[in-house]
Amino acid sequence: GENVEQHPSTLSVQEGDSAVIKCTYSDSASNYFPWYKQELGKRPQLIIDIRSNVGEKKDQRIAVTLNKTAKHFSLHITETQPEDSAVYFCAARGLTGNQFYFGTGTSLTVIP
Amino acid sequence: NAGVTQTPKFQVLKTGQSMTLQCAQDMNHNSMYWYRQDPGMGLRLIYYSASEGTTDKGEVPNGYNVSRLNKREFSLRLESAAPSQTSVYFCASSEVGEQFFGPGTRLTVL
Numbered sequence: 073g074e075n076v077e078q079h080p081s082t083l084s085v086q087e088g089d090s091a092v093i094k095c096t097y098s099d100s101a102s103n104y105f106p107w108y109k110q111e112l113g114k115r116p117q118l119i120i121d122i123r124s125n126v127g128e129k130k131d132q133r134i135a136v137t138l139n140k141t142a143k144h145f146s147l148h149i150t151e152t153q154p155e156d157s158a159v160y161f162c163a164a165r166g167l168t169g170n171q172f173y174f175g176t177g178t179s180l181t182v183i184p
Numbered sequence: 185n186a187g188v189t190q191t192p193k194f195q196v197l198k199t200g201q202s203m204t205l206q207c208a209q210d211m212n213h214n215s216m217y218w219y220r221q222d223p224g225m226g227l228r229l230i231y232y233s234a235s236e237g238t239t240d241k242g243e244v245p246n247g248y249n250v251s252r253l254n255k256r257e258f259s260l261r262l263e264s265a266a267p268s269q270t271s272v273y274f275c276a277s278s279e280v281g282e283q284f285f286g287p288g289t290r291l292t293v294l
Binding site: 073078081104106114115116117118121161163170171172173174175176177 | 215217219224225226227228229232234240242243274278281282283285286287288
């Protein structure tokens with residue numbers, strides 16, 4: 073099955089700086105890569121996603137890049153704000169579309 | 185439109201007791217999922233159902249059973265709870281892309 077690795081496990085940045093979280097996947101057939109944000113005690117919520125036919129996608133301060141050849145994708149948050157503090161999860165979905173495989177999460181702290 | 189709902193929100197069991205976690209979605213999604221979330225381990229898939237009438241094992245199915253009662257409802261049953269099943273359980277549903285998660289059930293097994 074698919075194996076998704078996520079780094080770093082914790083990340084602290086100063087407010088206004090950028091944050092980058094990286095994930096690798098093992099199954100070249102995976103074709104959909106969502107990113108979720110989970111605040112303490114809450115459910116995961118989708119913040120951005122990318123499909124395998126696209127190399128980059130941006131939504132305001134958040135962007136995701138995908139390198140299919142190297143099988144890795146990254147989340148970029150610019151101009152970080154304290155409300156960006158949360159745990160972020162990457163995931164990959166295989167070709168059959170039925171199973172999502174999650175990374176172990178990155179705890180992001182934005183220091184005011 | 186409530187999205188994905190789960191009951192109960194919290195539950196404490198003694199070792200060996202049984203219980204069923206309930207999940208329902210009102211988005212007419214075909215696929216539904218049960219995950220457990222433990223510190224430092226992300227979300228691990230227990231079981232999923234690609235459509236009404238079908239269920240498949242995920243990464244960590246041992247000790248659990250599921251029922252896809254109809255298109256809306258997908259329940260998770262612990263027949264004989266063990267302390268290792270202490271976790272937060274999330275139900276989710278999806279169609280062609282985004283997964284929508286329920287609010288979670290925090291289960292403690294003593």
